[in-house]
């Protein structure tokens with residue numbers, strides 16, 4: 485009995501067009517004023533219509549930038565470094581005081597209210613995305629800035 489050979493054809497092309505559209509958006513990136521050599525924190529809202537992961541960040545204003553979260557340890561909230569921040573498809577992820585944040589370690593210059601700090605975000609799918617953190621007053625609790633009395 486002879487074997488009959490059949491060729492298997494792979495689907496012609498994978499849909500690479502999806503890679504061309506903007507895969508993530510960064511909204512309201514901000515930080516707080518801080519002194520040279522201090523540690524700053526970066527906050528923002530991240531969206532990825534198709535889902536993505538933030539896997540790293542860097543800034544010319546900091547020695548290094550880590551991804552951090554807060555975890556409850558008894559009655560104390562502690563910061564902990566995380567390897568990545570998941571951004572579920574179509575679901576905004578908020579980096580904010582008391583939760584997820586970028587940690588800017590070893591500021592190479594003071595951050596003064598009113599200026600902005602360039603940051604490069606590294607996403608697993610979207611690649612590098614440039615943003616800049618608007619520097620708010622030292623005690624600010626949100627991206628809007630200004631004092632509340």
Ligand SMILES: [Cu+2]
Nearest residue numbers: 552563586587
């Ligand atoms: Cu931190």
